[in-house]
Amino acid sequence: MTAPASKRIVLAIVTLTALLAVSVVIGVSVGNQHIDLTTIFSDPFSQTLFFRLRLPRVLMGLVIGASLAVCGAALQALFRNPLADPYTLGVSGGGALGASIAIAFGWSARFFGIPLVFMTSFVGAMVAVTLVRAIARTGAVVLPGALLLSGVAVNLVSAAGVLTIQYMADSASALRILRWLVGSLDVVGLDSIYRMTAILAPAWIALLLLSRQLNLLAMDEDTAVTLGVNIRRCEMMVHALCSLIVGVTVSTGGAIGFVGLIVPHAVRLMFGEDLRIVLPGSLLLGASFLILADALARSAMPSTELPVGAITGLMGGPAFLWLLRRRQQYSAM
Amino acid sequence: MSQPLLEASHLDYVYGPGCAAVSDVSLQVSEATMTAVIGANGSGKSTLIRMLSGLLRPQSGSIVLNGVPFDDWEPRLRARQIAYMPQTTATAFPFRVIDLVLSGRTPHTLRFRFESVRDAEIAMKALEVAGAAHLADRPFTSLSGGERQMVILARALAQEPRVLLLDEPSSALDLKHRADLIRTLSRLRAANGLSIVMITHDLQLTGTFDQVVALHEGKVAASGPPREVLKDVLLREIFQDQNVRSQQVGEQTLVWVDL
Numbered sequence: 001m002t003a004p005a006s007k008r009i010v011l012a013i014v015t016l017t018a019l020l021a022v023s024v025v026i027g028v029s030v031g032n033q034h035i036d037l038t039t040i041f042s043d044p045f046s047q048t049l050f051f052r053l054r055l056p057r058v059l060m061g062l063v064i065g066a067s068l069a070v071c072g073a074a075l076q077a078l079f080r081n082p083l084a085d086p087y088t089l090g091v092s093g094g095g096a097l098g099a100s101i102a103i104a105f106g107w108s109a110r111f112f113g114i115p116l117v118f119m120t121s122f123v124g125a126m127v128a129v130t131l132v133r134a135i136a137r138t139g140a141v142v143l144p145g146a147l148l149l150s151g152v153a154v155n156l157v158s159a160a161g162v163l164t165i166q167y168m169a170d171s172a173s174a175l176r177i178l179r180w181l182v183g184s185l186d187v188v189g190l191d192s193i194y195r196m197t198a199i200l201a202p203a204w205i206a207l208l209l210l211s212r213q214l215n216l217l218a219m220d221e222d223t224a225v226t227l228g229v230n231i232r233r234c235e236m237m238v239h240a241l242c243s244l245i246v247g248v249t250v251s252t253g254g255a256i257g258f259v260g261l262i263v264p265h266a267v268r269l270m271f272g273e274d275l276r277i278v279l280p281g282s283l284l285l286g287a288s289f290l291i292l293a294d295a296l297a298r299s300a301m302p303s304t305e306l307p308v309g310a311i312t313g314l315m316g317g318p319a320f321l322w323l324l325r326r327r328q329q330y331s332a333m
Numbered sequence: 334m335s336q337p338l339l340e341a342s343h344l345d346y347v348y349g350p351g352c353a354a355v356s357d358v359s360l361q362v363s364e365a366t367m368t369a370v371i372g373a374n375g376s377g378k379s380t381l382i383r384m385l386s387g388l389l390r391p392q393s394g395s396i397v398l399n400g401v402p403f404d405d406w407e408p409r410l411r412a413r414q415i416a417y418m419p420q421t422t423a424t425a426f427p428f429r430v431i432d433l434v435l436s437g438r439t440p441h442t443l444r445f446r447f448e449s450v451r452d453a454e455i456a457m458k459a460l461e462v463a464g465a466a467h468l469a470d471r472p473f474t475s476l477s478g479g480e481r482q483m484v485i486l487a488r489a490l491a492q493e494p495r496v497l498l499l500d501e502p503s504s505a506l507d508l509k510h511r512a513d514l515i516r517t518l519s520r521l522r523a524a525n526g527l528s529i530v531m532i533t534h535d536l537q538l539t540g541t542f543d544q545v546v547a548l549h550e551g552k553v554a555a556s557g558p559p560r561e562v563l564k565d566v567l568l569r570e571i572f573q574d575q576n577v578r579s580q581q582v583g584e585q586t587l588v589w590v591d592l
Contacts, residue, residue: 005432006447080425144425212444216436219424223488226386226417227439228408273428276447 005274012271016284020062023288027058030295032305052189059193060185060252061291061308065259067200067249069286071242072260073267073278074207077218078238079136081144082323085260086246087316089147090128090154092257095243095250097158097165098124100177102251104169115251118199122247128154129239180254184307185294192252199248207241208279210234215275256290256309258316263289265323336400337361338528339385339415339496344394346380354380356551357394362496365526367518369539369559372548373572378532379420379500381548385530386417386498398496412440416494420501422485427472430484434460434469437491456491462521463487464513478505486514490521497521499531503538511535536563536579536588547571559586 003011029037033049040050072085079089086092101124102109102117109116132154136147162181166174179186187193213234216224225231249256266289267281290308293315297306339362346355355377362368370378383389385396387403396403398414406414416437424433437459438452448456460466465483468476473484482505489497497518503511515538521527539545545562547554549571555562563586568577576591 004447004450004453005435009447080423082425212439216439218426219428219433219436220419220422222386222388222419223417223422223436223485225388226412226415227436227492228412230408268426272432273426274432 005272005276008271008274009277009280012267012277012281013284015270016267016281016288020284020288020291023291024058024062027061027291027295028054030299032298056187056190056193057185057294058291059190060187061294062287063193063196063200064185064249064253064256065263065290065293066204066283066287067245068256068259069263069282069289070204070207070279071245072286073264073275073282074210074214074238075242075260076264077214077275077278078235079133079142079144079147080218080221081142081147082265083144083148083261083320085258086125086242087155087255087257088151088261088320089132090151090158091125091132091242091246092250092255093155093158094128094131095121095125095247096181096255097161098122098127098247099180099251100162100165103177103180104165104173106173114199115195117251118248121251122244124158125243125247125250126239128158129243133235133239184309185253185290187252196248196252200245203241203245204283206237207245208283210237210241211276211279214238214279218273218275254307254309257313258319259286259290259312261323262312262316262319265319337363338399339530340397341381341385341391342395342397344381344384344391344396346377346384346389346392348380354551355384355548358548358551358553359394360385360530360546360553360556362528362530363543364495364528365522366543367522367529367541368531369542369545370530370532370548371534371536371539371545371562371571372554376548376571377551378548380551382417382498382500382530382532386415387411388417409440412492412494414494415496415498416489416492417498418485418489418500418502420504421478422473422481424473427474429469430465430471430473430476431456431460431469433473433484434488434491437488440492455493456487459487459490460484462490462517464510464517479507479510482506483510495526496528496530499529501532501534503533503535511538515541536568537585539563540585563588 031054035046035050039046068086075084075089076082099117099121102120132150135150136142166177213229216227216229263286264278264282267278267285271277271281293311294308297308297311300306341360344355344358348354358381372378384391434456435448438448442448460469463483463486465487468480468484482502486502503514518529519541539559542559544556545559546556547562547567554571555567560581563579565577565579568579569575574590578591579586579588
């Protein structure tokens with residue numbers, strides 16, 4: 001018999017934290033310019049390169065990867081659909097549309113210190129997830145096919161919306177939207193990392209606190225209710241938290257696809273189905289995954305950098321198809 | 334008769350205009366009794382049991398559990414009293430059987446704690462009682478329909494409820510396992526004082542039950558001991574078929590339809 005969940009979670013957290021540490025070291029070591037890590041405190045050139053560019057980029061990967069993966073795990077459990085993730089459900093698309101509206105009016109607008117782009121992106125993501133759920137839910141069941149198809153539709157509409165805004169915006173804004181859309185972790189300095197983390201970290205924790213309810217929901221909705229789960233409340237919390245998390249990450253890093261799809265499944269294969277392990281595990285592995293994917297994006301071509309969204313997309317597409325195939329084999333349900 | 338453990342009075346539930354699923358249904362369940370709910374498809378059986386389990390809120394009428402109105406129970410505490418076994422469980426993820434059964438311990442564990450060794454023992458015991466101990470390490474998604482029913486029964490038993498609500502628990506079971514299910518439930522009634530409310534189309538299985546409630550078009554057509562309810566005249570009316578026959582053979586009531 002396999003170890004109980006209380007032992008498996010310790011194993012999962014220790015292993016994945018170690019992997020994250022290794023990933024960070026690899027992340028800061030890779031790049032067009034070689035940095036000798038022993039000289040970052042003595043040599044001013046190395047210091048600037050490391051603290052202004054390399055480290056922020058790795059931390060950006062960490063924050064965004066963790067965010068997308070934990071949302072993917074939560075959405076899969078909530079909708080009982082292994083193919084759900086912020087990208088496939090259109091949540092990223094909705095967020096992107098919201099963000100591009102703010103970008104067209106200028107990046108730097110703030111409300112009470114919070115960037116306007118975070119807010120519009122959050123609203124876009126929230127509208128998308130609410131819409132997708134409302135379409136897919138008929139009576140007591142969420143139809144898995146309808147869920148993904150309405151996600152596709154929301155993505156298409158959002159993409160068209162972004163394109164329209166891009167055409168109408170002045171050329172500087174249009175270029176900014178284009179660069180951001182591809183999905184990149186380009187960032188200078190640590191300020192934007194601090195700003196994101198201040199919002200994201202509490203949202204991650206709130207999501208992790210729901211892992212027991214999500215575990216019961218992933219098994220069976222009716223039984224979860226009779227075991228005492230307040231399903232409406234749980235659903236609203238997951239919608240709001242994922243929209244917030246995805247909104248903030250999309251408005252900074254663009255719509256980086258499939259991280260939320262691949263990572264939770266990798267955690268499941270390693271440590272089992274229990275969502276109380278899958279959620280924190282996805283947070284850690286998602287961080288490692290995006291750091292490593294970005295390291296690959298930066299070093300794959302000798303002269304130029306690929307956007308990280310291209311790497312995750314190239315890996316995520318086949319993973320999606322593999323999961324779809326596997327799901328059909330279960331289709332007694 | 335003492336105060337019933339679970340008492341439903343004048344329950345109504347309407348899904349849409351003109352289609353009342355349940356109207357004016359009352360039901361009393363005493364401690365250590367077995368109740369069968371029978372009736373044709375669409376007669377309101379599942380709606381009734383979903384109201385008793387808290388999945389649907391009755392639009393009028395009241396449900397009282399252990400002397401306390403249903404809505405006044407904290408959900409987690411109510412879950413220690415009542416367990417519900419759905420007709421099917423369609424999980425999309427290959428949860429291991431033992432983990433699924435362990436989740437039945439949720440109402441008994443603290444919110445941020447994993448299940449204890451004792452919880453694991455109770456879950457394993459529940460699997461044994463349900464006759465599914467050999468499936469403990471299998472992924473739930475790899476099981477047959479009948480095996481799944483045995484596992485979700487174990488999950489409900491791991492909850493250690495006082496009232497067990499079952500929605501057609503035997504629909505995918507073979508002859509032997511149907512008999513085993515009834516034997517197991519009878520044993521739990523005697524040994525643990527468990528009360529059982531079970532929807533079933535296997536009228537033969539209800540011979541050892543304490544009461545049978547027959548629903549017809551959302552209303553109680555008859556209720557009482559099995560041999561009083563399972564009569565040709567009544568069965569012909571609720572199933573709308575003149576060829577239904579029933580016959581008393583010793584303790585058993587045989588019911589069949591002439592083809």
